[in-house]
Amino acid sequence: MPFAITQTCCTDASCVSVCPVNCIHPAPGEPDFGTTDMLYVDPRTCIDCGACADACPVDAVFPVERLSASLAGYAQLNADFYANRPVSAAIEGESPMFHDWQQPAFTRTLPADMAPxxxxxxxxxxxxxxxAQDLLLHTSSRVTLLDRLDTPGGLVRFGVAPDHPSTKRIGESFARFHRxxxxxxxxxxxxxxxxxxDELARRHDAVVWAVGAPAPKDLDLPGAELPGSIAADTVVGWYNGHPExxxxxxxxxxxxxxxxxxxxVAIDVARVLTAPPADLAGTPVAPHALAALRAGAIREVVLLARGGPDAIAATAPELRELLGRSGVDVLVDEHDPRIAESLDGPAAGDAHGLLRGAAREKIDWSVPAERPRVVFRFHSAPERFEGAVRVQGVQTVDGTAIPAGLVVRAVGHRGRPVPGLPFDDDRGVVPNDSGRVEGRPGHYVVGWIKRGPSGGIGTNRGCAAETVGALLDDAVAGRLPDRASRPSPVHSMLQRLGRG
Ligand SMILES: Cc1cc2nc3c(=O)[nH]c(=O)nc-3n(C[C@H](O)[C@H](O)[C@H](O)COP(=O)(O)OP(=O)(O)OC[C@H]3O[C@@H](n4cnc5c(N)ncnc54)[C@H](O)[C@@H]3O)c2cc1C
Ligand code: SF4
Ligand code: SF4
Known part of the structure; x- marks a missing residue:
């Protein structure tokens, strides 16, 4: 029986490099790799060796016969990806096993005498x-890892939802490099x-900025500042035990x-807030959040969208998980004829296609939900948040009043300026060329501060490979600032500051 890739895939492609028959795609370098929600195993050519499952940092790969009921659909999903793609016999006389696709390359070639x-x-x-991993595995570099928080991990620790423990497990593979x-x-x-x-730069040959895009995008609407109107990051930080x-x-x-x-992120928030607390117990959810959810009264989360169902922003794996949960209804509010037109028409993408399977109903917002539910309301951007001293509801542009005691703004992120570096205020990123910060030799960016807040965890692997490649090219070509002028290493200075 072949293996299949499932919901938690973060597209880091660790499995691609270990598959002996090159049957996991799209792979780095292939056209769809940058945009795919997940990778897929070709069941026709998988030889069932299990190497991909061993390599996967988030436990996303299973033998098809061991898929749990909630993941069973992924066997077909993996197969469907290859439905119109032929296999060919690359070795004459042998059975068709190898794809025409080339084997991906993960190499880095450096001069043998390159100084650390x-x-x-x-x-x-x-x-x-x-x-850091790329530098440590492919060069003899010494790496100083800095973080403003006492706990490392960035959004793996404080962003990924606690009911996705296998995704959080990628933090363990990163933690190996902390030691x-x-x-x-x-x-x-x-x-x-x-x-x-500047101090940091003087003490190193190069500085790689991986500071993310931590600022929630603003919603400039009347009432957005009322108590009870909060950014999604607050909810995410709350259930993940963020120290701030x-x-x-x-x-x-x-x-x-x-x-x-x-x-x-909106789907994560909806899923966690409506989850039966028993399902969250035993996950890394913050104890205070679990206790508050147990004692609380949340029965319904309404997701508001400006556009129609074809413009849903969630990825297919997130939506599939939401739709597959038992005990929580997922509905589309059929308040506008354009919604049925969109859902009954051709699928504009995988997530849109999945939404067509959700129940539809014209919701009466004056009636509280009888059962726990998540409702999608499309073509319904908020116009203002209602309430005198705290939020009591949302008025939408289509003239509907939706009573609600809490409003969560999940409209995206942007980077914050990094003191001493240029900043593109329109895009919320540090302007760069393949990771090289414009006009600042020796400074590089990677991740969300480099390319903006999109892409899952694994997307950052290719992004880091590009940045580290640029850094090493500059080192080989002598374009890094002069090493001889460096004063004492950073840890001595931090020790003097009492932080070493
Ligand atoms: C709520 C949420 C949930 C997500 N869930 C998933 C998921 O389930 N699966 C998935 O594949 N992707 C998920 N993602 C996307 C994924 O988290 C990002 O692709 C990834 O975290 C971006 O990595 P980064 O290193 O650029 O930023 P971050 O992860 O934000 O890391 C930035 C780090 O820099 C530190 N820092 C910032 N400024 C400074 C400073 N001045 N000095 C020192 N340190 C500093 C921060 O403390 C932080 O540790 C999620 C994103 C969000 C927002
Ligand atoms: S089980 Fe082996 S052959 Fe099949 S996809 Fe995984 S690594 Fe490739
Ligand atoms: S998370 Fe990475 S290793 Fe796991 S299946 Fe997805 S691409 Fe492969």
């Missing part, structure tokens, strides 16, 4: 860790507050929550 580099990596989220003999960890050290970018989010940041005494947005 001292590189500072600012941020221990996926982008910083993939960059690498050529790594110095400097946690609780905020660059810009505890040490300047108070334990009482989310009011769970309300019965209906409106979430503005339909992206993966």
């Amino acid at each position: 580099l001292d590189v500072a990596v600012v941020g221990t989220g996926p982008a910083g860790m993939y960059a 690498h003999p050529r790594v110095r960890m400097r946690l609780g050290t905020e660059v810009g507050r505890d040490i300047t970018a 989010v108070p334990a009482d940041a989310v009011d769970t005494s309300v019965s209906r929550v409106v979430v503005v947005g339909t992206g993966n």
Whole structure:
């Protein structure tokens, strides 16, 4: 029986490099790799060796016969990806086993006499860790890893939902590198507050900025500042035990929550807030959040979207999981004729196609939900948040009033300016060329601060490979700032500051 890739795939392609028959696609370098939600195993050519399952950092790969009921559909989904793609016999006389696709290459060639580099990596989220991993595995560089928080991991630790423990497990594979003999960890050290970018640069050959895109995008609407209107990051930080989010940041005494947005973060919030607490017990959910959800009254989350179902922002795996849950209804509010037109028409993508399987109903918002439910309301952007002293509901552009005690703004993120580096205010990123910061030799960016807030954990692997490639090219070509002028290493300085 072949293997199949399932919901938690983060497209880091670790499985691709170990598959002996090249049957996992799209692979790095192939046209769809940058946009795919997940990778797929070709069941026609899989030889059942299990190497992919061993290599997968998030437990996304299983033998088809061992798929749980909720993941069973992934066997067909993997097969469907290859439905119109032929296999060909690459070796004459042998059975068709190899694809015409080329084997992916994961190599890095450097001069044998290259001196070890001292590189500072600012941020221990996926982008910083993939960059550090690339440097440690392919060069003799020494890496200083800095993070403003005392706990490393970035959004793997404080973003990924607690009911996705296998996705969180990728943090364990990153943590192996925290203990690498050529790594110095400097946690609780905020660059810009505890040490300047210039000081850091003077003490290293290069600085790789992997600081993410931590600022929630604003919703400039009347009432957005009312108590009870909160950013999705607050909810996410609350259920993940982020040290800067108070334990009482989310009011769970309300019965209906409106979430503005339909992206993966909006779906995470809807799923966790409506989850039976028993399902969250035993996950890494913050104890205060679990206790508040147990004692709370949330029965319904309404997801508001400006566009129609064909413009849903969530990826297919997230939506499939939401639709497959038992005990929580998922409905589309059929308040507008365009919704049926869209859902009965051709699928504009995998997620749109999945939505066509959801129940539809014209919702009466004056009636509280009888059973726990998540409702998608399309063509219904918020116009203002209602309430005198705290949020009591949302008025939508189509003239509907939806009573709600909590409104969560999940409309995306943007980067924050990094002191000492240029900043593109329109895109919310540090302007760069393949990771090289414009006009600042020796400074590089990777991850969400480099390309903007899109792409899952694994996307940062290829992104880091490009940035580290640029850094090493510059090192080989002598384009890094002069090493001879460096004063003492950063840890001595931080020790003087009492943070070493
Ligand atoms: C809520 C949420 C849930 C997600 N869930 C998933 C998921 O389930 N699966 C998936 O594949 N992808 C998921 N993603 C996407 C994934 O988390 C991102 O692709 C990834 O985290 C981006 O990595 P990064 O390293 O650029 O940023 P981050 O992960 O944000 O890391 C940035 C790090 O830099 C540190 N830092 C910032 N400024 C400084 C400074 N000045 N000095 C020192 N340190 C600093 C921060 O503390 C942080 O540790 C999710 C994203 C969000 C927002
Ligand atoms: S089980 Fe082996 S052959 Fe099949 S996809 Fe995984 S690595 Fe490739
Ligand atoms: S998470 Fe990575 S290793 Fe696991 S299936 Fe997806 S691409 Fe392969």
